[in-house]
Amino acid sequence: MVSDRSLEVLRVIVQDYVASREPVGSKSIVDRHSFGVSAATIRNDMALLEEEELITAPHTSSGRIPTDKGYRMFVDHLADLKPLTIAQRQAIETFLGESADLDDVLSRTVRLLSQLTHQVAMVQYPSLSQARLRHIELVSLSPTKLLSVMIADTGHVDQRVLEVPAEVDVEFLGELRAKLNTALVGAGVLEAAGRMAGLAALFGEGRRPVVNAIALALAEQVAANRQDRLVIAGASNLVRTEEDFHGSILPVLEAVEEQVVLLRLFSELEADQRGVSASIGRENAPFGLAETSILASGYLAQGGAVAHLGVLGPTRMDYSSNMAAVRAVARYLSRSLGDG
Amino acid sequence: MVSDRSLEVLRVIVQDYVASREPVGSKSIVDRHSFGVSAATIRNDMALLEEEELITAPHTSSGRIPTDKGYRMFVDHLADLKPLTIAQRQAIETFLGESADLDDVLSRTVRLLSQLTHQVAMVQYPSLSQARLRHIELVSLSPTKLLSVMIADTGHVDQRVLEVPAEVDVEFLGELRAKLNTALVGAGVLEAAGRMAGLAALFGEGRRPVVNAIALALAEQVAANRQDRLVIAGASNLVRTEEDFHGSILPVLEAVEEQVVLLRLFSELEADQRGVSASIGRENAPFGLAETSILASGYLAQGGAVAHLGVLGPTRMDYSSNMAAVRAVARYLSRSLGDG
């Protein structure tokens, strides 16, 4: 059975190893921390921890490093979130102080988070599945090309070029715009796609093929928009922590560029009671990220939409500080975006 | 004086070194290429090239590698652009085949370019300085918040949230929208900013403060938009070529994330007669990119706007192939975006 002191030993092993990047031995533990026992005792505890696979020795006779299981134990039971420094709180204030465009807020947020944690930071766009259409705008680019702009109550704006099978004159465009808006505004994105279908019935016989073409394109635009997007910053922090990756950081950087893997990870994470969730090391192996950890938290955007934000870095990271930063930024973002 | 054969020697040194990543010696040259002379003769030529600082020896007695000056000579006088393979041409077709949104086209293009060259690829958004406003849309988000959407004839769409000092009801919004559009549509972005100022005169006395506030915000939006943006892909290729950077790739990745340095570089490059410009190694030292080269080309977007696109990678890169790829993609993009 792992005693209380053993767990304390695990805690300092994690802390010291994260700080020094070197395997930590029994001697250095009694030196740096006041356990009130001798090195030999610590060694016994370490043998216990090794039994439980919470720590491991890189070579037969060297200090110990935490296993993934050890990190997991640490974040679940041992880590207390380090409160942010004054400077960090100020950074949050000044960075996110002035409100603006959604794009703008999210890109500021992600840069802030990467600076606070020195890791790769990611912010997910608020999901559109709960969003409602606020406005649809159609602009003529050429006789057979339209630009459609959809505005959602979450602040999302999405535009797309539509190719239409026949000319669209100004009056027709006005009619389209008006009927589209009366039919669709206020609808959730799912309903909107459904209502598109019945749209042609509102127009004269001759218009129907064109209207149907447009409705189809708009429905597609709505659908394409449901898929989520990420904003990412701080990829350079990966090379800064390169030594922490046993292999190469190439697959990690590739995953970051792809985004799709990260989105899946986000969707599978569940927050613990502190509001921050962690996925550690080999837990991410199915995604090809066996040496990285992800810390994430949810945040509330306009319209009650919920989305995630978080950081990604080497398994050997400062969980206490980073989890605190993620939580703080998520809270602040919810406050500055949310409906309240 | 550097003879013709010496230049041939330089060419094969560049080619072999780029291919093998190892200093190339006189022996291996006569082995791999049929110069019809002995190794000793090659050595004499190499001594000449070294005199001219076109090549250099990493250690006293090892093969030679090209200097930056040598690479410059190579791209200016020695390199013939390797025609793309069939597969590559097909990749361009399938990748850029279907037209769509400007955002979409550019992001496809940049991914394509990074795949073709295995380098970091960059595409600049078409400059707005030549763009004309096609439409301005105002949407009410809350009584004192407006979303403004500006659409330019280049396909640009830019949105921003405006905070207004007083409530704006539906009719007023309609009036604003109408007068803004009649006043501004067709104007270039520079003129538009100017015309904003006189806008308040069109409204009743009571409205003027609000109108002025909005005009100010819009003018700012126009101005902010003048600054150019880049789309970037393939940053992971930097770590793939990491060994080619003597120091760390950290500053390079940071510059890529910053974008601002890259924009300045783009603006200073001038195309040669082949339409592709190169900035090599220490030529980029003022930007902190002394070990990287940039290949760029201009492309034509809608409205006659011109913008740049290119790749960035280690000085030791395959200039022949990469310049060909940059040129091909630039041409294709011009064709698919241009007014013709």
Added chain:
DNA sequence: ATTAGCACTCAAACCGAGCGAGTGCCAAAT
């Protein structure tokens, strides 16, 4: 101008000894 020959250089690979942080275990002490 080119070439063969030859002495010389120097990075990289290889080797083995010695160091030292750290372990595991055991017998004694609390």
Added chain:
DNA sequence: ATTTGGCACTCGCTCGGTTTGAGTGCTAAT
């Protein structure tokens, strides 16, 4: 039953020395 001091042992690092080999520079002959 837990803790502790002691001690032999392990094994990755570092450091000096040797070897190897690709490649050069020079010189004298063609």
